[in-house]
Amino acid sequence: MSKRIIFHVDVNNAFLSWTALYLLKQGYQVDIRNIPSIIGGDESKRHGIVLAKSPVAKKYGIKTAETIYSARKKCPNLQIFPPNHKWYYEQSRLFHEYLRQYTPNTQKYSVDEAYLDFSGMHYIYDDYIKLAYKIRNGIKEKFGFTVNVGVANNMLCAKMASDFEKPDKVHTLFVDEVKSKLWPLPIDELFMVGKKTAERLKKIGIHTIGELANADISLLKKHFKNQAQFLKDSANGIDYSKVERPISKTESISTTETLVRDVSEKSELTQILFRQTDDIARQLRERGKYCNVVAIIYKNSNFESYSKQVKLERATNNTAEIYKVVLHLLESSFRNEAIRLIGVRIADLSKSNARQVSLFDQEEEINESDDAVQKVVDFLNHRFGNNSVIPASMKRNRDE
DSSP: OOOEEEEEEEEHHHHHHHHHHHHTTTSSSSSSGGGSEEEEOOTTTTBBEEEEEEHHHHHTTEEEEEEEHHHHHOTTOEEEEOOOHHHHHHHHHHHHHTTTTTTTTTEEEEEEEEEEETTOTTTSSOOHHHHHHHHHHHHHHHSSSOEEEEEEEEHHHHHHHHSSSSSEEEEEEGGIIIIIIITTTTGSTTTTTTHHHHHHHHHHHHHHBBHHHHSHHHHHHHHGGGHHHHHHHHTTOOOOOOOOOOSOOOOOOEEEEEEEEEEEEHHHHHHHHHHHHHHHHHHHOOOOOOOOOOOOEEEETTEEEEEEEEEEEEEEEEEEHHHHHHHHHHHHOSSSOEEEHHHHHHEEEEHHHHHHOOOTTTOOOOOOOOHHHHHHHHHHHHHHHHTOOOOOOHHHHHHO
């Protein structure tokens, strides 16, 4: 069986690069990528922070998510430009559309990142490294911005490879390169290890990815419980995640919330997700539909967006069932970092929750009275206010 071939394509400094292109098209005489510049919001509001910075601004010590006031103190001649979300959306659409010409097995990871699965396509592409350079060069020539391309045998290593030296580079991190390329790196650089987790690892003497890879699993379990094996696997470059092709354009429902302050405590996030799940499930029932896919959406304090989704074995519109899946997604995808925005999305909606059952399957007993109970709960909540009545199973999960 041949090894998987996964690419991770990441736009270099997307918001600033895309803004630079827009300004040049409008006749602006300076490429803001070559001067001390940032993309920033309204200083009088919470949005008055650095969204993106040029390489020149970075040399002044300016960091993403710091206040514009602070950035200006570091560089008095700093040039500030507002975000142009409509233009970013268009550039993102063109970027992802361009990648899909190479393989239908693509996953949009964020507005400026994508995974491409070329496994088993050696009969079309005889040299994957040449292909990576072709994609990199094609994007630069066609659109005017640069990307990094990571090539590996799984999604984790492809992501790590694309984060190596920037910009405008192609890097590999194959299974046989993990020890030489991944292990020497500081523990902070391991994908999915947030700031708090990195600090906890350092406290028990683990400072590099290699030290984590070779750490005693019992020690890790003592400090990280059910996260231990995931951390050790990641440090060893082990990842079985699959590139998920886009869900067909069926109806979906989503809700997100930009938080008043950044939240890093999982217990606090579960409370927010509880409200969102209750709201979204009620909307689903009002439409008389069931969902087959549940996803959780994040944006961290560095404005990096990511999500995790799962396809259900059987469609549902039951609040408690959906919330149980949401909690599972939180447990498996939360990076223990400060979160600025969080949300829930349900998709692949259908009019029935029926599924085909083999003669050899043991049919699950489905309690039809659950639907009747849910209708009563919806009625009471509608009359007396959201969350007036909460199923006991949900309350236990929420309070844990």
